[in-house]
Amino acid sequence: MSVQTLLYIGGRLVKGAVVLLVIAVFNFFLIRAAPGDPAKVLAGEAGATDEIFLQQLRDQFGLDEPLYYQLWVYVSNLMQFDMGMSYRQQMPVFDLIMERMPATLLLTGTAFLLSILLGVAAGVIAAAYHRKIWDSVITVAALIFYATPLFWLAMMASLFFSVYLEWLPSFGMQSVGEDLTGWQKITDIAMHLILPATTLGLFFTAVYARMTRTSMIETSRLDFVKTAKAKGMKPSRVTTHHVLRNALLPVVTLAGLQAGQLIGGAVLTETVFAWPGIGRLMFEALFQRDYNLLLGVFFISSALVVLFNLITDVIYLIVDPRIELSK
């Protein structure tokens, strides 16, 4: 990697940090603007309602300080990579998130890979059979998955494969009460993973399929494809070496967008399938007005978006030689 590239990445990281700080401040006010009081929620759960107890809680979390002071404390802690304590769970926010991170990454990562592979493959096939039956089948299927709400699909899949066919577990990440190890454990998790990962991935599979198809068809009309044919190449080589590589460029952009949602994008799926991931953590934190935890999840999600934007741009530098830095 050239010095220029490293400088570029460095510059982007600095800009990214500034963006993250702005986002953190914005999130802070956004959450305070929502109605609700964490102290009341906590007290309610403890069955205590007297004013002194509430005051104690507020005091403990610093909730009775002026807003600007709370912001200052939050931001300065954040600058030292301290995201504070969860009010309710009495644990550092960072630890809570990291505890849930593997489960979420497993789910969203699988869905991510699955949707790229399936989507691109479907798009290539549809383009190869342009205006023939396979094209129509894939286009219609993609449209259906694109239009169907995710949670409904999740529930139907769960009903059909778990309740009716009893093939796959319907919730959780591991079987309850069985102390599995080694391969058995991996298989068990994999079985639990199939339904949520598929439902989560289907939407993006559809998007990739549609985009790849259009892009393949457009690219195959370009002049250099004619040049390739004029060289006497087999159609399969024309497709893989000339059309596909060029057609995948817009797909990279889309993959970057999807990758940015790897953490925050699975709330519905995790809730329906009771997957112990960050999405559910966030969902619960929302109802409990657990400000610090919620802000922590927001922050990590936005950091990931910023990071993947940068990664996408760097990937572009590698795959598209036409993009040159500062020239």
Place this chain on the structure above:
Amino acid sequence: MKPLLKVENLSIRLPKGGDREFAIRNVNYNLMPGELLCVVGESGSGKSMTANAIMGLLPKVIEVDQGAVIFDDCDLISLEENRARDLRGNRISMIFQEPMTALNPLMRVEDQISEVFLIHTDMPASERQKRTLALLEDVGLPDPKKMLRAYPHQLSGGQRQRVMIAMALALEPSILIADEPTTALDVTTQAQILKLVKELQKKHNTAVMFITHDFGVVAEIADRVVVMEKGEMVELGKSDDVLNNPQHDYTKKLIAAVPPLAAPLREVKEHLEPPILSVKNLCKTYSTGGSWFSKARIVKAADDVSFELHRGETLGLVGESGSGKSTVSRCVVRLLESDSGQIILGGSEIQSLGAKELSPFRKRIQMVFQDPYASLNPRKTIGKIIADGPIAQGMSPKAALEKAAELLELVELPKAAIDRYPHEFSGGQRQRIGIARALAHDPEILVADEAISALDVSVQAQILDLIETLKKRLNLAVLFVVHDLRVAAQVCDRVIVMQTGKIVEIGETSQVFEAPAHEYTKGLIASIPGANWRSGNVEATPTELAEALA
């Protein structure tokens, strides 16, 4: 001698609903070993269609109706696909019109060329690289070793076309089909590429089928010529015979429409009035890129440009792409903001005026654009397109539409065109609409930015004639941006020659063409294809040309 390739009674049908039934019909010609055969015709004449049929590159919807193409005792039309594939790029290869888009943007030059060896031979990788390098040297690319690693976007148009030629000649094919390979190139680059093709043809004894619309190119390189009109072959003969003694009426028309390369004698006008437009020290720079870490690349598109334009005069602005001629024309009408300098229109300085003060001056100087297809709003009727300007300047819509109808008559289009949409018109008709639009403001100055370069040669002559007539009738001053020196020689009273943003020469047209003072101008004129053909005394003015066509 036995012909290398025989096109026999070839007919190709167009899909239903096309403007005619056959793309080409009963075409017969032979390609002899080692000869350079030019296939000439205007757009839509079917000249490329034959080439694509030979290469098996016809779009799927188009089928060969009847006939055969015989090469090596087999018929290429009915040959099985996998056998045809073995010939393609190997025994018969092809180069295309648009070098900018004909190479895969994501592959290095080396990979694209050596792919030919990879497909057709079992050469080891080291041998492939050696041969690729030798090819790059053969086609005269600078620094071939470095060129191997380059991507297409790093090369100029001419260099890309050389890469295409290297690719096509990799396996020393018997036949090279070149489909308008120099049309998109500048005149000096074109001259180099033509020379290269001719040299390589001689060296390897390759038969070349060269498709072009430009009779200058034909005069420069052809051994024999086939002339196509609307899918039919109208004339076939030796280059000299066809060019100097054409038999068919269509060929005669086409050749008459090629502007001779010498300026007609014009009286040198004494301008008593002050110039209608004077441009003083105009500068415009473009900077691209530039960020926290690096300097921007600065291009001087107009570098201290000064000239004057009088009423009733046509001033040509000639130069190659990147010379800044379009930038200057756009700065003059203030579509682009210049960095410094003065633009004095009828005594008033307009370079520094704000949008509001500029508005009344806008109508005095109007522009006709290059691309007749992209410069008219496809969702508006012709009447609306023409009337919009006057309405914006405060004319009532009714009066503006009436005026639009008059203007259509002025540019020789039927009044009924007023309610129709741009897509219903041909390129030449659209350019007439573009001219009508510009005239809607009763301008004093007309700026024509390559207004005829997208048109066929016979249509070009008609539009040039129209502009000439209008100029005389309305006493217009015309600033004519043009890259075609033959056209410039015919229509301009004076010409400005530009190179990299600077004016290198300015003078009476006949003087610039007969005794160019600057080296660059000399180079440009020497590069014009077929410079020795139709260069002598000039009998036809654009008006006469158009009459010849009528």
